Amino acid sequence: EAYSHGGDADVRANPDPSTCLGVFGLSLYTTERDLREVFSRYGPLAGVNVVYDQRTGRSRGFAFVYFERLEDSKEAMERANGMELDGRRIRVDYSITKRPHTPTPGIYMGRPTHNGGGSGGGGGGGGSSRRGRDSYYDRGYDRYDRYEEYDYRYSRRRSPSPYYSRYRSRSRSRSYSPRRY
């Protein structure tokens, strides 16, 4: 039985080819520079984005790499997938999302506080002035508001010293293993 039941699990399993690659399983210490170093071997990049935790400011272990040309992106996907980078086997796939979320756009954009109840449930829409809002940016936007159930109990008592003079001096500049295929 193949995955023929549709749904977005399908999209996650088989994302369409795109110049935007998602890179997952990264080490916390892999920087955009490192990624640039690796992925630029397959072609010119349009950008690299490591996703950082909003509170801690550290990497969340995944990133997005934008290529300028689709064929380079394809090659990078093929070759860099499974590659070891900073001690981690990274996974590279076409991204299913293209951009970060829109920050506070001024329109509602939240989940409906109640659905089902009434008829004509459009009430909460709030009459946004623009209808044609970026339709294709919305892929997978629902369901990710779960990230709010993070561990907020970190900041209980001790406040972490802002002077974490932790020198990350270690020359980990090229700790990935360059492979020749």
Add this chain to the structure above:
DNA sequence: GTTGAGCGTT
């Protein structure tokens, strides 16, 4: 070297 899983609101 705090880590998973993991698709983004610096």
